[in-house]
Amino acid sequence: MGVPHPCYIALDAMLFNSIPFLFFFLPAVLLGIYLIGRMGRTPALLFLNLASLFFYAWWNPKYLLLLLGSITFNLLCAHAIAHAKRPSIPMWIGVCGNVGLLCFYKYLFPILNSFGSLMTPEHNFGSIILPLGISFFTLTQIGYLVDLAQQDATLLSPVEHVFFVSFFPHLIAGPILHHREFMPQVFAKRDFRLDWNQLAIGGTWFIMGLFKKVVLADTIAPRADLLFNAPANQPMFSAWCGILSYALQLYFDFSGYSDMAIGLARMFGLRFPMNFNSPYKAQSIIEFWQRWHITLTHFITLYIYNPVAMAINRSRLDAGLSIGKKALKSFEGFTRMVCVPLLVTMIVAGVWHGAGRQFLAFGLLHGIYLCINHAWRTWAKALGKAIEATRIGRVFYVVLTLAAVILAQIFFRADSVPDAYAVIRSALGLHGLGAMPHADHIFWLMIAAFFAICWSLPNTQEILGEGDRPVRLQWRPTLAWGLAISATFFLCFVLMKPASRFLYFQF
Numbered sequence: 001m002g003v004p005h006p007c008y009i010a011l012d013a014m015l016f017n018s019i020p021f022l023f024f025f026l027p028a029v030l031l032g033i034y035l036i037g038r039m040g041r042t043p044a045l046l047f048l049n050l051a052s053l054f055f056y057a058w059w060n061p062k063y064l065l066l067l068l069g070s071i072t073f074n075l076l077c078a079h080a081i082a083h084a085k086r087p088s089i090p091m092w093i094g095v096c097g098n099v100g101l102l103c104f105y106k107y108l109f110p111i112l113n114s115f116g117s118l119m120t121p122e123h124n125f126g127s128i129i130l131p132l133g134i135s136f137f138t139l140t141q142i143g144y145l146v147d148l149a150q151q152d153a154t155l156l157s158p159v160e161h162v163f164f165v166s167f168f169p170h171l172i173a174g175p176i177l178h179h180r181e182f183m184p185q186v187f188a189k190r191d192f193r194l195d196w197n198q199l200a201i202g203g204t205w206f207i208m209g210l211f212k213k214v215v216l217a218d219t220i221a222p223r224a225d226l227l228f229n230a231p232a233n234q235p236m237f238s239a240w241c242g243i244l245s246y247a248l249q250l251y252f253d254f255s256g257y258s259d260m261a262i263g264l265a266r267m268f269g270l271r272f273p274m275n276f277n278s279p280y281k282a283q284s285i286i287e288f289w290q291r292w293h294i295t296l297t298h299f300i301t302l303y304i305y306n307p308v309a310m311a312i313n314r315s316r317l318d319a320g321l322s323i324g325k326k327a328l329k330s331f332e333g334f335t336r337m338v339c340v341p342l343l344v345t346m347i348v349a350g351v352w353h354g355a356g357r358q359f360l361a362f363g364l365l366h367g368i369y370l371c372i373n374h375a376w377r378t379w380a381k382a383l384g385k386a387i388e389a390t391r392i393g394r395v396f397y398v399v400l401t402l403a404a405v406i407l408a409q410i411f412f413r414a415d416s417v418p419d420a421y422a423v424i425r426s427a428l429g430l431h432g433l434g435a436m437p438h439a440d441h442i443f444w445l446m447i448a449a450f451f452a453i454c455w456s457l458p459n460t461q462e463i464l465g466e467g468d469r470p471v472r473l474q475w476r477p478t479l480a481w482g483l484a485i486s487a488t489f490f491l492c493f494v495l496m497k498p499a500s501r502f503l504y505f506q507f
Contacts, residue, residue: 013059013132013172016206016260017213017496025055026264029168030194033268037192044192045163048268052168056132063131067166073097074141075161081148082155091149098138098145105130110355133172135352137165139299144179146303153179160186169264173257173504175275175295185270195269200477201464202266207489208460209259214492216450217252218500220245223443228413231422235434239426241443246413247406248450250503251280254293257502259460273298274461280405280454283388283397285369286377288405296352300345308341329378338374343367358411358420365408398455 014021029051037044057064077094081087109128144164147153156164156179163186170177227234227242234242258276265272279291289297313323316336327333343364350363376384387393407424414420425431458471465474475481 013501014055015501016257016264017210017492017500018498019496020058022493025051030199030267033192034194037194040191041186041189042159045159045186048168048192049159049162049166052163052166052171055168056166056171059132060129063129066131066134067137070098070101070137070141071162071165074145074165075158077145078148078155078161081145087149091145094145095142098142102134102138105134107351107355136174136176137171139176140165143176143299143303147179154183156183167265169261170272173261173502174293175258175261175272176299177272177295178298181273182270189269192268194267197477198269199267201475202263202268204263204475204481204485205266205460205464206260206263207485207492208463209256209261209263210492211488212252212256212259213502214256214495214497214500216453217249217256218495218497220252220443220446220450221249221500223440224249224413227423228415228419231414231419231426233431234423234426235432236426236429237434238440239423241440241447243406243410243423243427244447244451245443247402247409248447248454250409250413251454252450253503255459257504276459277461278454278459280402280451281398282401283394284401285366285373285404288401289366289370296349300349304348305341305345308344309337312336312340334375334378338378339371342370342374346370353412356415357417358414361411361417361420362408365404365411369404369408 014025016022029048032047032051033044036047053064053067056067074094077090077097080090081094084090105128144153144156148155160183164177164179164183165171224242224246227239228246255276258274262272262274273295275294277291277294279288282288282291316323316327321327322333323337328337344367346367347360347363350359350361350366353359353362388397410423410427411417411420414423458473459467461467462469462471463473463475
């Protein structure tokens with residue numbers, strides 16, 4: 001992800017891993033909901049809305065007006081959709097308005113500056129601060145408007161709508177919420193009385209995420225920064241140390257944030273969808289995207305892939321062409337019905353992360369990976385299952401998938417495509433092997449230990465009894481677990497770095 005483009009630089013936010021949040025904001029909100037929650041659902045939502053808006057305003061008070069303006073615009077569009085004879089018209093107005101806002105802040109100035117640099121190297125149109133969390137609260141509202149137009153969602157009151165969009169655990173970096181997954185829980189609650197069991201589970205979940213961020217991700221981050229901040233002419237050993245360090249930093253940073261968001265929601269008796277499920281254990285790129293940023297995968301599948309695929313299928317039917325399994329096994333049918341929607345979807349997903357060509361390359365690479373993966377499943381299904389049936393074959397699949405993911409991550413992290421190429425040239429040994437300094441020895445040991453954690457230990461939801469399989473290391477509300485979690489929190493407090501932001505905050 002690199003040093004953010006000037007238009008991406010934001011002022012300090014109230015981070016989950018900060019003293020103001022941990023010791024002032026969160027205790028005050030929990031105390032407030034303890035006192036107000038029993039008064040009923042509406043007073044509790046009003047209190048949480050005010051707390052969430054304060055949480056956002058802490059970053060930059062003037063951008064609170066932007067968030068409120070976005071919410072107001074979408075509220076008006078939602079009411080127009082609910083009462084229109086042709087709901088598709090206000091729906092498209094709302095979608096275009098949201099996309100336009102996103103494009104203005106995220107893409108306009110980088111694109112203008114790219115064209116300006118073609119004219120004269122010194123020409124610059126300036127920059128603009130990217131509002132914190134704009135991608136997440138915009139996508140949440142786009143999905144809601146589309147679902148409402150398709151009668152898959154109910155019209156929310158202003159208080160409910162503000163809560164749905166701005167509830168502070170997901171406001172900054174997700175997960176991307178869908179109305180049908182989240183709001184029925186809110187409707188079912190008569191009040192927001194605190195449940196001590198949910199507080200214990202949520203607090204444990206939060207501290208486990210804090211540990212991943214502070215102790216794991218932030219510890220290994222300096223070695224990744226050392227490479228990507230000066231990517232040219234690095235020796236091969238140093239390049240690979242930086243590349244693998246970044247792969248682990250991104251993994252634990254995003255996993256940590258996802259855990260913390262889920263834990264915070266559970267403290268208030270609400271369940272967020274899983275957003276991270278041990279993706280480095282994936283045996284294919286298809287499985288990787290079912291495990292990594294799960295809510296984004298769900299969103300782009302519902303609102304980009306499915307409409308594109310359906311449009312292609314309708315055009316084939318209109319032309320008298322088949323859309324069945326036989327057609328899928330032909331090169332022409334596979335290309336049009338599988339590759340085209342996959343490439344469109346992943347390019348959009350890549351560009352969603354940023355305006356630079358490196359993000360386009362990231363999305364394109366993953367689109368190509370998915371096409372190859374689907375082609376393998378279509379034409380080599382028997383061979384694929386035979387390989388998967390052996391232990392060595394499964395390990396091979398995991399390593400191959402991770403290698404493909406790491407190649408794309410180089411573009412994801414680099415400041416530009418030329419910088420990504422420089423890192424790849426170094427990783428291929430084109431600038432020599434290089435001596436391994438003492439510092440690199442330490443980081444290589446950390447890399448080995450951190451990958452062992454990824455591959456051999458259960459993830460947070462499995463430890464807390466909400467995973468896909470039972471595990472031996474299972475959390476219980478016991479004194480031993482309480483002491484262990486308390487010691488973990490103390491360690492996080494000691495190692496906490498004031499300037500350490502979550503990587504996904506810049507999106």
